[in-house]
Amino acid sequence: MKPFVITTIVLLSLFLISQSFILFSVSKIEQHKYSVIKEYDDFEIRKYESALFSSVVMKDTSYDQTSSSGFRVLAGYIFGGNETGEKIAMTSPVSMELGDSTKMSFMVPSNYTEKDLPKPKNGRIFFERKGGAIMAAFRFGGWANDQRIAKYKKQLSEALEKQGIQHTGKFSYLGYNPPYALIARRNEVVVELIGFQ
Secondary structure (H helix, E strand, C coil), X not given: CCHHHHHHHHHHHHXXXXXXXXXXXXXXXXXXXXXXXXXXXXXXXXXXCCEEEEEEEECCCCHHHHHHHHHHHHHHHHCCCECCCCCCCCEXXXXXXXXXXXXXXXECCCCCCCCCCCCEXXXXXXXXXXXXXXXXEEEECCCCCXXXXXXXXXXHHHHHHHHCCCEEEEEEEEECCCCCCCCCCCEEEEEEECCCC
C-alpha cells in the first residue's frame, strides 16, 4: 500500500475518533430540559423547564458580530473570571436572543442557586431566571451565520402561520456544539408561543 494511502487512512481515522470523542463529551453536558408537546413536519413545540441563566447584552444585532465576543464574556466568567476564581461547568445550548440588541445566555448548572454563584468580575454579566415557556423550535445542521438564521426564522414563522399558531416574534438562536465539532452539528431557531393549548 502506498505511503500516501496509509497516511490518509491514519489521518481520517484520527479525525473520526476525535470527532466521536467530541460528540460523546457534548452528550454529557447538562442541557436545558424540555418536553416535546407536539411534532410537525418542519418544527416541534416544546415546554421548557424554569432555569437560571448568566447573560450579557450587546448592542450589535448580528450573530456574526456578537457570537464570539459574547461567548468570550460569559466563558470568562465560568472559567474562573469571578470573585472566587471558581470554575463552573459549561451547559448547553448557548442561547442568543436576536432583536434590537443581542443577548447571549448560558444556563447555570442546576446544582447552583443564584445565592451560590460567585460574583462576576465583568459587571456586564447578570443573572436571570427564565420560566417554563412554550416554544416552537426549528432544527438545522452545519454552521450558523446571519443568512442561515434569517432563512430558518422565516421558514419557522411561515410554518407557524400556516398552522395558525401565534408567537411573540422574538426569535432566539440555540447552538449546541463547540467550534471544533465538525460533524453532526445541531442548531435551532426558537420562538415563544402565545396562548398555545
